[in-house]
Amino acid sequence: xxxxxxxxxxILSNEYVDSFDxxxxxxxxxxxxxxxxxxxxxxxxxxxxVQPRGGFPTYKKQFALNEFFVNANVDVLPLTxxxxxxxxxxxxxxxxxxxxxxxxxxxxxxxxxxxHGYRTTRKMITHFNKPVSLRHGTPDARLLIETAIASGIFxxxxxxxxxxxxxxxxxPLDKAFLYWKYVERVCxxxxxxxxxxxxxxxxxxxxxxxxxxxxxxxxxxxxxxSLEEGVKSFSVSFSQTGSMNxxxxxxxxxxxxxxYYAKEIGCEDAVVNLVYHQWMGAFPTNKDxxxxxxxxxxxxxxxxxxxxxxxxxxxxxxGIPTKEANAKTVANTQYxxxxxxxxxxIVDEEEExxxxxxxxxxxxxxxxxxxxxxxxxxxxxxxxxxxxxPFSPHIINHNEMITxxxxxxxxxxxxxxxxxxxxxxxxxxxxxxxxxxDTTSIVNDIIHDIGIMQ
Amino acid sequence: MKxxxxxxxxxxxxxxxxxxxxxxNARGFEVFNLGVNTYLEEFFDAAVExxxxxxxxxxxxxxxxxxxxxxxxxxSKYKTLDDIVMVIGGNLVVGTADADTxxxxxxxxxxxxxxxxxxxxxxxxTLEEYLxxxxxx
Numbered sequence: 001x002x003x004x005x006x007x008x009x010x011i012l013s014n015e016y017v018d019s020f021d022x023x024x025x026x027x028x029x030x031x032x033x034x035x036x037x038x039x040x041x042x043x044x045x046x047x048x049x050v051q052p053r054g055g056f057p058t059y060k061k062q063f064a065l066n067e068f069f070v071n072a073n074v075d076v077l078p079l080t081x082x083x084x085x086x087x088x089x090x091x092x093x094x095x096x097x098x099x100x101x102x103x104x105x106x107x108x109x110x111x112x113x114x115x116h117g118y119r120t121t122r123k124m125i126t127h128f129n130k131p132v133s134l135r136h137g138t139p140d141a142r143l144l145i146e147t148a149i150a151s152g153i154f155x156x157x158x159x160x161x162x163x164x165x166x167x168x169x170x171x172p173l174d175k176a177f178l179y180w181k182y183v184e185r186v187c188x189x190x191x192x193x194x195x196x197x198x199x200x201x202x203x204x205x206x207x208x209x210x211x212x213x214x215x216x217x218x219x220x221x222x223x224x225x226s227l228e229e230g231v232k233s234f235s236v237s238f239s240q241t242g243s244m245n246x247x248x249x250x251x252x253x254x255x256x257x258x259x260y261y262a263k264e265i266g267c268e269d270a271v272v273n274l275v276y277h278q279w280m281g282a283f284p285t286n287k288d289x290x291x292x293x294x295x296x297x298x299x300x301x302x303x304x305x306x307x308x309x310x311x312x313x314x315x316x317x318x319g320i321p322t323k324e325a326n327a328k329t330v331a332n333t334q335y336x337x338x339x340x341x342x343x344x345x346i347v348d349e350e351e352e353x354x355x356x357x358x359x360x361x362x363x364x365x366x367x368x369x370x371x372x373x374x375x376x377x378x379x380x381x382x383x384x385x386x387x388x389x390p391f392s393p394h395i396i397n398h399n400e401m402i403t404x405x406x407x408x409x410x411x412x413x414x415x416x417x418x419x420x421x422x423x424x425x426x427x428x429x430x431x432x433x434x435x436x437x438d439t440t441s442i443v444n445d446i447i448h449d450i451g452i453m454q
Numbered sequence: 455m456k457x458x459x460x461x462x463x464x465x466x467x468x469x470x471x472x473x474x475x476x477x478x479n480a481r482g483f484e485v486f487n488l489g490v491n492t493y494l495e496e497f498f499d500a501a502v503e504x505x506x507x508x509x510x511x512x513x514x515x516x517x518x519x520x521x522x523x524x525x526x527x528x529x530s531k532y533k534t535l536d537d538i539v540m541v542i543g544g545n546l547v548v549g550t551a552d553a554d555t556x557x558x559x560x561x562x563x564x565x566x567x568x569x570x571x572x573x574x575x576x577x578x579x580t581l582e583e584y585l586x587x588x589x590x591x
Contacts, residue, residue: 169466169491208469393468393490402476439480440575443473447574450469 004185011142011182016090018117025118025150030193037195038076038131038155039233042273042307047075049308050333051133052326055080055110057100059120062111065323066128072327073334076308077128079153081136081144082110088140090114109320110136114143118150125152133200137163139171140179142186149190155198156187159222160375161382162202165392173382173396177375181229188230196233199226200275203237207280208391208450209403211411212241212250213358213421217387219254220261220363221378227267228374234270235308239277240297242452243409249351251276251304257359276306282454283316290314293453294329298336302343309333358425362386365420385418404442405449406432414442455585458500459510460488461544462521467514470544470574474512477578483508494521498532508581510541516548522563529564539585543569543577 012020034040041049052069055078056062066077084093093112100107113121113134125132133155134148141163145156160180164171187197201222203215219236226234236258241247251274258272278297283290291314301309311329313321365386369377381387385398392399400417412429413421421429437445457478461471468490475487486504488496501509511518522542529535542565546556553570560568567584569577 167466169489206468391468391472393466395489399472440477443477443480443574446473446476 004182004189007142007182008146008186012146014090014114014143016094016114017143017147018119020118020146020150026190026193028122028152029149029190032152032154032194033126033129034195035129036125036131036152036154037198038133038308039196039198039271041075041131042198042233042271045307048301048306048337049075050311050330050337051076051308052078052311052313052330053080053135054078054321054323054326055082055135057082057097057106057108057110057112059116059124061106063124065326066124066130068323068327069330070128070130072330074130074327074330076155077130077132078135079113079132079148080110081134081138082108082112083137084108085110085112085114085144086136086138088138088143113151114147118147121147121151121153131155133157137167139164139168139176142179142182145183145186149186149197154195155200156183157200157202158183159199159201160225161218161222161378161387162205165382165389165394165397166202166204166206167393169393170395173394174379177225177379180225181375184226184229184231187226188232191230191232196231196271198233198235198273199231200235201226201237203275204239204277204280205389206391207239209405209411209446210390211401211403211413212238212246212253212355213362213413214387214389214401214419216250216254216257216355216359217362217366218389220257220359221366221374223258223272224261224265225375225378227262227270228265232270233273235273235275237275237277237310239280240300241409241411242281242405242449243411244300244303245346245348245351245408246410247276247300247304248346249348249355251306252347253352253355253359255305257356261363273307274305275308275310276301276304277310278312279453280312282451283312284454285317287314290316291332295332295336298333299340302337302340303346309337354425354428358421361420361422361425386420388417388419402446404433404445405452409449409452455482455508456484456486456504456506457508457510458486458488458497458504458506459512460492460497461490462492462494462497462511462513463515463517464491465513465515465517466490470514471512473574474510477574478510481578481582494524494528498528498535501538502532502534506538508539508541508585510543510581512542512544513546514544516545518542518544518546519548519559522560522565526564539567539581539588540565541567541569541581543567543572546570 096107160176313325315321366381388401402415
C-alpha cells in the first residue's frame with residue numbers, strides 16, 4: 001500500500017465518518033456524469049460561468065437554496081462549509097447541525113459536509129446534476145476534500161497560502177503546505193478516472209489593498225504546487241481592485257504568466273482558467289447601490305475575459321443573504337452577461353510591462369531560495385518577507401508593504417518592505433501617487449481607499 | 455515612549471490594527487503590535503517584557519467587555535504595571551449603546567482612556583495630550 005493510501009485510511013477512519021467505501025467511491029467517480037465536472041463546462045467555453053456563494057446547515061435548506069439557484073439559471077452551484085468544519089471541529093458542527101434541524105434557527109454559517117456525509121450529500125448533487133464548487137477556508141482540508149469528491153463535488157477551492165494568510169493568526173504554515181499536498185494528490189488521482197477535478201485558488205486574499213503583483217505571484221505559486229502533484233485543471237483568480245484598467249491589466253498578465261510558468265515545469269498540458277470575484281471589500285448598505293456595484297463588477301469581468309464569475313448579493317452589507325437575494329443576483333448577472341456585446345479590446349502596454357517585471361522578479365527570488373522543494377521555497381519566502389500580503393492577520397506575514405490608491409484608484413506600492421520589487425517598477429508605482437503628504441494624512445487616505453465602494 | 459497594542463479576544467479584524475500601528479509609528483512611539491486574537495495575559499506579559507508606557511487595546515467585534523471585566527484582577531498580579539497608561543478603543547459593545555454609558559463603565563474596569571467609535575486620529579491626539587499632562591503633573 002502506498003504511503004498516501006495509508007494516510008487516507010487514517011484520515012477516513014474518523015469517528016465522524018460513516019465507513020468510507022474506497023472502491024465504491026472510485027466506481028462512482030469513474031461513472032459520474034460529465035455535467036458534474038466544471039472542467040467539462042470550461043472546455044465547452046460557451047460563456048462566462050456564473051457561480052453564487054451560499055451554504056446552509058441543513059440538507060433541506062441547502063436543497064431549497066439549490067432549487068432557487070437552478071431556477072435563476074445558475075451555471076455552477078456553490079457549497080459553502082461552516083466555520084467549525086473549517087477548523088476540523090466536527091463535534092461542534094454535529095451539535096449545531098442537530099440544533100438547526102430541531103428549530104428554524106440556523107446555528108451554522110454553512111453546510112457541515114463531513115457530518116452530513118457523502119452518501120447523503122451525493123443524492124443532492126446528482127439530483128441537480130450541475131457542477132458544484134466547494135468553498136471553505138480550511139487549512140487542513142484532507143477529510144473535507146475526500147468527503148466532497150465522494151459526494152460528486154469536482155471543484156475544490158483553496159490552497160495552503162490563500163486559505164491561511166487571510167484567515168488565521170497562527171496555524172502553522174508549513175503544516176498547511178503538507179495538508180494541501182495531500183489534497184492535490186487526491187484530486188490528481190481521481191482526475192485519472194474521468195474528467196479532471198478542477199482546483200481553484202482564492203485570489204482575493206485579504207481583499208484589502210493587495211497589489212496585483214502579490215496576488216499574481218501567490219496565484220502562480222499555488223498553481224505550480226498543484227500542477228506538480230498532477231492536477232490537470234486549475235483556476236487562478238482575483239477580485240475587483242477598484243480600477244477597471246488595473247483589473248484588465250491583471251487579467252492579461254496573470255493569463256500570460258500562468259501559461260509561461262506551467263510550461264517551465266513541463267505542465268503545459270494542464271488547463272488554466274481565470275476566475276473573477278465581484279467586489280470583495282466592504283459593500284454599500286444601500287441595496288440598490290449594491291446592485292449597481294454588482295453589475296459594474298460583471299462588466300469588468302467581461303472586459304477581463306474571465307471564464308467564471310463569483311457573485312455577491314444586494315444584502316452583502318447586512319449579513320448572510322437570503323436565498324431569494326442570492327438567486328436574484330444570479331439572474332441579474334446572467335442578464336448583464338447576455339447584453340454585453342461588442343466589447344472593446346483594451347491593452348495598456350506600459351502597465352502590463354511594469355506588472356510583468358514585478359511578478360517575474362518576485363518569482364525569481366522565490367525560485368532562488370536555497371530550499372530543495374517548491375513548497376519549502378515558498379514557505380521560506382513568506383517567512384523572510386519576499387512575499388508580503390497587506391493586512392494579513394497571520395504572525396508569519398511581515399506586514400511591511402504599504403499600498404495606497406492613485407488618482408485613478410489603481411492600487412500602488414509606496415513601501416515595498418522586503419518584497420523584491422525592482423527599483424524601476426517601484427519608482428513607477430510611486431510616481432503615480434502624491435507622496436508629499438505626512439503619514440497621518442496617508443493613513444486617512446488608506447482608510448478612505450479601503451472603503452471606496454461604501 | 456513604548457506602546458503595546460493589539461486586538462483583544464477572538465477578534466480577527468486586522469485592518470484598523472495595522473493602521474493604529476502605522477499611526478503610532480508616525481507619531482514617534484515605539485510600537486509592539488501583538489496583532490489580532492490576543493488574550494489579556496499576552497498583553498500584560500508583553501507590557502512587562504517591553505517596559506511599555508502605554509497599553510492600547512482595541513476591539514471591533516464588540517466582545518471587549520467580557521475581557522475588560524478581568525483587567526483589574528489580572529493586572530494586580532503583575533508587580534510592575536502600576537504606572538502603565540491603559541487605553542481601550544474601537545467598537546466596545548455588542549449592539550448599540552452611547553458613549554455616556556460605555557465610557558464610565560470601562561473606566562471602572564481600569565482604563566484611563568476609553569474611545570468608543572472615536573476616529574483614530576482624534577483618539578491618538580487625546581492620548582498624546584493625556585501623556586503630556588501627566589508628565590507635567
